[in-house]
Amino acid sequence: MDRKISEKNKDFFEQVYQIVQLIPKGRVTSYGAIANYLGAKSGARMVGWAMNASHQLPNVPAHRVVNRLGLLSGKAHFPDNRPMQEQLEAEGVLIKEDKVVDFETIFWDPSKEIEDLSL
DNA sequence: CTAATGACAAACT
DNA sequence: CAGTTTGCCATTA
Numbered sequence A: 001m002d003r004k005i006s007e008k009n010k011d012f013f014e015q016v017y018q019i020v021q022l023i024p025k026g027r028v029t030s031y032g033a034i035a036n037y038l039g040a041k042s043g044a045r046m047v048g049w050a051m052n053a054s055h056q057l058p059n060v061p062a063h064r065v066v067n068r069l070g071l072l073s074g075k076a077h078f079p080d081n082r083p084m085q086e087q088l089e090a091e092g093v094l095i096k097e098d099k100v101v102d103f104e105t106i107f108w109d110p111s112k113e114i115e116d117l118s119l
Numbered sequence B: 001c002t003a004a005t006g007a008c009a010a011a012c013t
Numbered sequence C: 001c002a003g004t005t006t007g008c009c010a011t012t013a
Helices: A007-022 A031-038 A044-056 A084-091
Strands: none
Touching (some): A007 A044
């Protein structure tokens, strides 16, 4: 797996991982929110790509990251033994029809909650 | 380099 | 809210 992601992008990915790991328990955020915080205004897809690469990391709760509709878009990318929905419910986030209940209420915006990553 | 794809978002219908 | 179209950026063929 030497290919991985280009080291140049790794920085962007690390930013995403950092934010995802900072998401409080029982909260969720959207790809766009992360992308916006990183300055990648339209890089929501890249955030999703980062999530795809996040599988190589041990503690990246990608299940806390959903699309702006609160829909578990990446559900299919999680292992069957512990589905995304189950993990979210374990965090206190209720899911209905693969969608986050009261998404707007539990939505966690990094650009508003995080003041400085101090990287 | 061009074309197609993708864990998305915004605008419009 | 749901469905369709366009835009964005990186990866792959």
